[in-house]
Amino acid sequence: MIYEIAEITIHPGTNAAFEAAVGEAVPLFRRAKGCLSMRLDRTIERPDTYRLVIGWETLEHHTVDFRGSADFQAWRGLVGGFFAEPPKVEHTENAVSGF
Template identity: 80%
Template sequence: MIHEIAEITIKPDTHAAFEAAVREAVPLFQRAAGCLSIRIERTIERPETYRLVIGWATLENHTVDFRGSDDFQAWRALVGGFFAEPPRVEHTETVVNGF
């Protein structure tokens, strides 16, 4: 499994609306080819910063299938207006799984 980790910084005082938009977007990911999980975490030390963590079966499920879909456009329409700057996106794979 590949994890997409997006660091998202939102505009001040938009937390509740942003989190509601992410909840609304969950079905877009549920039906995406190869999407295995999604969660969003809020950074305690920097409250305007979130980490979106999405599990994908393959890198291409994210970079080709989802990014090329209408659902990606719907995702960006729901949350893009909250971004204070473009998200920083990286992909990881587990190399050691402790416990």
Template identity: 70%
Template sequence: MIYEIAELYIKPDAHDAFQAAVAQAVPIFKAASGCRSMRLDRAIETPDTYHLVIGWETLEHHTVDFRGSDGFQQWRALVGGSFATPPKVEHFATAVAGF
């Protein structure tokens, strides 16, 4: 499993709408091929910053299957207007599983 971590900077006046849109998008991710988990975390010290953390079976499930899908277009239509800057997206694999 790999994790997509998208760092999202949201317009100061768009937090409620953004969080509602992400909640609305949960079924999109749940239906996506290879998607195993999804959560949205909000930074405490910098509240305009969020991390969208999505677990994918493989990198290609995200970069090929999801990004080429109608679900991706629906996702971007729901949340794209809330972004203050373009998202920064990186992929991670667990190096040490603590507890």
């Protein structure tokens, strides 16, 4: 499994509306080819910063299939106006499983 981790900084004071918009977008990810999981975490020390963590079967399911889809455009339409700066996106894979 590949994890997409997007660090998203939003405009101050828009947390509730942003979180609601991400909740509205859940079905877009649920039906995306190769999408296995999705969650949004808020950073405690910087409450206007979030991490969107999405599990994909393969890197291409994110970078080709989802990013090339109408659902990606719908996702950006729902949340893009909240972004204070472009999201920083990285992909990870498990190196060591502890417990």
